[in-house]
Amino acid sequence: MTTLLETPRWIVGPRDRVAEAALQNALGLPSLVTAVLAQRGLTDPEAAHHFLNPSLDDLHDPSSLPDYAAARDAIFAAKERGDLIFIHGDYDVDGVTSAAILFRFLSRIGCKVHVHVPHRMKEGYGIHLRAVEEAKAMGAKLFLTCDCGISAVDQVKAAREAGMVVVVTDHHTVGHELPDAHAIVNPHREDSIYPFAELSGAGVAFKLCAGLTRDLGHPVGAYYRGFLDLAALGTIADVMPLTGENRIIARFGLEQLAVTKKIGIQSLMRAAQVTLRPGQPLRSSDVGWRLGPRLNAAGRIDDAALALKLLLSAEMEEADAIADEIEAVNVARKAEQTRVMEEAAARAESDGAHRRNVLIVAGEGWHSGIVGIVAGRLAEKYRRPTFVLTVNPETGMAKGSARSIPNFNLADAIRAFPHLMDGGGHAMAAGCA
Template sequence: MTEKRWIIRRYDLAAAERLAAALDCDPVIAALLVLRGVSDPEEAHRVLHPSLDQLHDPQLMLGMDRAVARLMSAIARGERILIYGDYDVDGTTGTALLRRTFQMLGAQTHYYIPHRLSEGYGINREALERACAEGYKLLLSVDCGISSHEPLSWASAQGMEAIVTDHHLPDLGRGVPPAVAVLNPNQPGCPYPDKNLTGVGVAFKLAHALLRANGRASEEMIRGFLKLVAIGTVADVAPLVGENRAIVALGLRDLPMAKNRGLRALMEVAGCYAGRGIKAYDIGFRIGPRINAAGRMDAARMVVQLFESEDDSQARKLAAVLDERNRERQRLQTELLKEALAEVEGSLHGSHVVVVAREGWHRGVIGLVASKLVELTGRPAIVISLEGEIGHGSARSIEEYHLHEGLSACAELLERFGGHRHAAGLQIRRESIAELRRRLNEHAASLLRPEDLTPALRIDMELPLGAVTFDLARKLETLEPFGTGWRRPIFLTRGLEVDGEPRAFGNEHLKFCVRDADGARCTALWWRAALSGRRTPRAGEIIELVYSVELNLWQGLEELRLVVEDCRAMGE
C-alpha cells in the first residue's frame, strides 16, 4: 500500500579491501561484512566459522550457582519440580529442553503451559494454587516470570519456592520477583556478556550448568541441545549476532541429523529436506510457525508432547495436527488482514497511527496482523478484538515511534497495557477506542516527520546482473544464518528488461524473467506481490529491481533466482 524509500548504504571501501586481502575472500563478501560492522579479520573469522568455544560459560550468569544448588538438592531428595513454560516457540522449546535434561538426571518433573486466551502471558495465581494443592514445592519458569511479582509472592507465602528463567526486561521500578534464583542476563547486576539470549537460550544455560555439575556435560550432549535452542532463537526473532549466531549456526548444522522423532516428523510436514540443507529461513517460515500456531490456536502443550514422543506414528500424528493448526492460523490471519485493510482503506491520508477494531477477531493472530499492517502502511498499528464491551489489542510500531510512550500518554483510556518500544498488548473499553485513535494520532503527529511514514528499504549495494552467478550465491551462503540483526544481503540492479509476460501463482505471488543489455538473464520471484501496492511489471518494460539472491534445489536441480524486495519502472 505504501511505496518504500530506497536507501543505498555506504561503507568504507578501504576497510573492505583490507578485509578481503586478510581473509582472501570475494570483495562483495568483505564489503557485506563491513556493512554489518565487521572489519576486524579475527572477528570476521569468528562470524564465518561458528564453533562451540564461542558459547559463554553458564556460570557467568547471575544466580546460576543458587539455581543449580537448589535443583540438585531437589533431584537428590526426589522432589517434584513444576516447569512453567510460556506458550510460544521460545517457551515450549525451552520447556522440552529442560524436561529432557531432568529426565537424564533422574528428576521428577511435570510441566504447565498456560492457555493463551483464557490465562494470557506470564505466571498466573490460579495455576499456582492448583500446583500447591497437588504438593509442588518448587517451580521453575521458562521464558516468563520476571514480572510475576504478585503470584510468586503468593506462592512464597504458601511455601512454594521458585527459580525464574527469563530474558524479558524486568520492571526497573520493582526489580526482580521473589525467588531462590533469577536467571536473566538482562536483570540488573548480571555480568553475563551477551544480553540477547532468548528464553530457550537461558534454559539451555541452566541445562548446561546442571549437566556439568552432574559430570555429564559432554560436547556431544551440549551440541545435541542446540537444535531446539536454534529453533526457539530464530522463531523468537532474536538478533543473530554474538552467541546467538553460534547457537543457531551449530544447531542448523545438526538439524538434518536430528534423532528426536517429533522433530523429524515436524521437519517432514514443514517441507524441510536434509538433502538441500536447513537454513534459518526454514525455521522462521516453516518450522517455527507450526510450533507457534499451537500456542496461538490453544494447543501449546502438544509441542512438548511432540518432542517427547517415543513412537514414530504418534509423532507424525502430532506433527500433522500442528500443521493443520498452522493452516487454520494462516486462514484466519489472511481473512482478518483483508478485513483490517478494508477498514484502513481510504483513511490513511493524514493519519499517523492505524487503529482498527472488530467483534470476534481471533486474539491469537491479531499481533501478526498488526505487524503486517505496519509493513503495508508504514505506520504504527493497533488491532483490537472486541468481546462485548472489552477489546483486547495487539500493537506494533515503526522504528521511529516509541509505542510504549504513546500508550503511556493515553493510559487513562486503557484498562491495562504493557510492552516496549516496538510491540505492546492492551485492554480497552469499546467506547474508548475512538478517543484512543484520536489521541494516539495526535501524539504521533507531534513526533513523526512525513518521511518517517514511508518504510525504508536499505540496499547493500548495486550489482550488474552478470555479477549474480552461482559462484556468488554460494559465497553469500557463507554469511548464513540470516535474520534479525544480521539481515540477508539486498542488491539493486538497474536497466533490466522484463523478458516475457509475468506469471501469477498462488493468488498473490509473481514469477518473471529479467535480462540486461549484455544478455545476462535470471528468474525473479516476487512473493506476495499482490500486497505490495506496486503495479505488475509488463513484458518488455525496463525496470529497477531490488532483490536478494537465492539458490533453490528442486528434484535434484539447482536454480539461481532473484527474490524480489521491490520493483519500479525506470524513471519513476
C-alpha cells in the first residue's frame, strides 16, 4: 500500500481588488464570484460575461480555420463525382466521436463514405500504412483524417502516391515538419488566424462540418442540434480546457445529450446508469466519469471500432448489446488499471523516482491502453510530470504515455530530445516511444 507523498498544499494568489470592483460594477455580481473570476484571469467584464453566458452566436467563423476552403473544395468535389471518402479517426473518445461526426454528416449530405478507427494493439497510434493500403484497395479517392494526421508525413505521402487527395483535420500540436496534404485543418498551425486554438479533434470536425452546412445553404441551427452531443462527448472526454468555444460546445452539447435521438448514446447512458433529470442537461462529470471512460475502454483494451459502431447504431437491440459488451470491457479495464497503478506507484517509491523533477516508471506486462490513465493518476498524486512506459521484453523498446502539471509542456519536452524518444501530443498529455 502506497501513501501520498505529502499533504496537499493550497496556494491562494493575491486578490485583484481593482479588477473585482470593475466586474462587480459592470456585471452586478457578488464579490465572491468576481474574486473567482479574477483569479481565473477573467478580469475583462466582456470576457467574463461571455464566460458566464455562453452563446452559440459566439462560435467563430469556420472559414477562418487553416485550409478550410481547400478542405471544403476537396470534399464537395468528391461528393459531386461520387468518389469514396475514406475517413480515418483515432481510438480514443475524441477520435471516435470525430469519426462519427464526419461519417454521419457526410453520409447525410450524400457523400459515399467509409470510416476506420485504428486498433491500438494492431496498428498503434495514428495512421498505419495498412490503413492507406486498405483505402487504396477500396478505391477511395479522398483520404480524410480526424484527430490524427498532423505528424503522418510518410503515410500522407503514401496516400498521395496512391492517387488520393488527402485532407488532414487534427488538433494536436504541430511538429517540425507538416505532411504534404492537400489541406491541413488544424488551429495549432503557426500560420493560423483562427481565434481559438484549443479545440478538440471532435471540435475541429464539428466546426468544419458547420462551415460545410452553411456553404451548402442548409440551416446551421439544425446542424448544431444534430451534432453538438458528439462534439461535447469528444471535447469533455479529451479533457480540453472548458473555455472559449469549448465552453460553448460543452454547455449546449450537454443539453443535447440529455435529449439525444442517437440510439447508441441512449444505450450507453443506460448501461452507465446516467440519471436523466427532466428539463436538465447532463453534467460534465457524467461524460468525464461515466460515458467517456466506457467509450475509451473499448479502444484501450479491445477494439475502438466497437465504440464507433455504438455511436453509429440505429437499432436499439444492437445498441444495447454493444453497450453491454463495452460495460464488460470497462470492468476489465478497471481491474487492469488497479493492478498497474499499484505496481507503478510501488516501483516509483521504492527507487525514489517519485521525488525527482520528472517521474519515469516502466514495467513489462503493463497494458499500453492503461498506462495513460496511470500516468494521470501518478502525476496528480506526486504533482510532477509523469511518464509511464510498457517495455517489450523481446526488443527492449518502451512505449507509453505521459501526463503533466501546469507550466510543463510535454509535447515541447518530447520534441526537444529526438535522439531519446519519438512522440507528441499536447502540453498536458502525450504519447512517446
